[in-house]
Amino acid sequence: MEAGIIGLPLAGKTTIFNSLTGLTAATVSYSGGKKQVNLSEVAVPDERVEKLTELFHPKRKIHASVLVKDIPVQFDEQKGILPASLGEIRNADAVTVVVRAFSDKAVPHPLNTVDPARDLQKILDSLIFSDYEVVEKRMERLTREGKKGDREYHTLQKIYEKLSEGKFLGSGFLNPDEIKMLSGFRFLTVKPMIIIANTGEGGTDLSRLEEKTSSLGLNLFSISGKSEMDISQLEPVDQKEFLADMGLKEPAVNRFIKYLYKTLNLISFFTAGEDEVRAWSVERGSSIQKAAGKIHSDMEKGFIRAEVIEWKELLKMGGFSQAKKEGAVRLEGKAYTVQDGDVVVIRFNV
Missing domain, CATH: 3.40.50.300 (P-loop containing nucleotide triphosphate hydrolases)
Known part of the structure; x- marks a missing residue:
């Protein structure tokens, strides 16, 4: 940007x-x-x-x-x-x-x-x-x-x-x-x-x-x-x-x-883990598949689905492991509109 x-x-x-x-x-x-x-x-x-x-x-x-x-x-x-x-x-x-x-x-x-x-x-x-x-x-x-x-x-x-x-x-x-x-x-x-x-x-x-x-x-x-x-x-x-x-x-x-x-009508979404926490900017209204392309073009091309959780909910749960146990992590397809504050894990295959 x-x-x-x-x-x-x-x-x-x-x-x-x-x-x-x-x-x-x-x-x-x-x-x-x-x-x-x-x-x-x-x-x-x-x-x-x-x-x-x-x-x-x-x-x-x-x-x-x-x-x-x-x-x-x-x-x-x-x-x-x-x-x-x-x-x-x-x-x-x-x-x-x-x-x-x-x-x-x-x-x-x-x-x-x-x-x-x-x-x-x-x-x-x-x-x-x-x-x-x-x-x-x-x-x-x-x-x-x-x-x-x-x-x-x-x-x-x-x-x-x-x-x-x-x-x-x-x-x-x-x-x-x-x-x-x-x-x-x-x-x-x-x-x-x-x-x-x-x-x-x-x-x-x-x-x-x-x-x-x-x-x-x-x-x-x-x-x-x-x-x-x-x-x-x-x-x-x-x-x-x-x-x-x-x-x-x-x-x-x-x-x-x-x-x-x-x-610019931008929002931020996040990737988070032990290696890296990172914010990414994307235009409001973008699909999760397009957002995946901000991380890497291969993720957009080979997009399968995304694990998604709102950042406050992730903090409340104490991490992905507990959030998954509680059913707080959603699986979203390529048409999902990414929201400001989403924390995502992209599943893809190239």
Whole structure:
């Protein structure tokens, strides 16, 4: 699972990256040049992994993880984010847009004034234009090949019409079959998106930004980037004290992961035993056979059935042996819809 972070220059994008990852990637003023992508594999906080670990005492425990990417972009005051610099974000499962919501005379805004709603629109316009170019070129090619009657062309035409009006598509614009058919294009404006308002001591009014994100059906939450970056460098015990002073119950990464899971419609299931306790992420509504493929492709191909028990029930029973004696472990076929918190044992044959 991959989340890419983009934003206008001096929005504090790398500061947010550091606050989410606990790293100390250099935060630099915008100079018009390029810089490297910052990467970090972030463990998904989940107390259920800890509880199962206490039960099984495995050799290792593995949380589900998110690859967070801080992606540099090329920016032009008139054109916005240049399409050529958006290639990296097309690989992401979700797009995280950081908008500046703080004032700092030492860090002037590249557009002179702080206006989060305007900045978000400028970024969305860049994504819309980038997708528009991709659609236009593909439609031109299909026309040359005499394929204007094809389903692909008609679907692209639907996309083209909305993008040409300067409208954001949104993750619900295409149906699952259309998404599968056009998956190779990796359209930016249909990706799940999270908006982060980077606030600070010199915060600004977020009402217009809240209205805009609400009208587009986008998730918005605020992070005081500089403060939370500093807190993320501390030991967990010290973090709690500083977060409490800010009126927060948990660090930025925990809040971000919750928004990400909600945006991507993800749940977690588990495998557990003496060797390993591990959390796996899968889209809500997935079959157990598809979930098995997250563990290993052979399990999906040769799936026979699954032993399933809810994690709290497994803890209550004290392990699989007693749970089976009590009849608490169910045998489920490939059509079973895996539930958040299921602990599974996959039976397969290849």
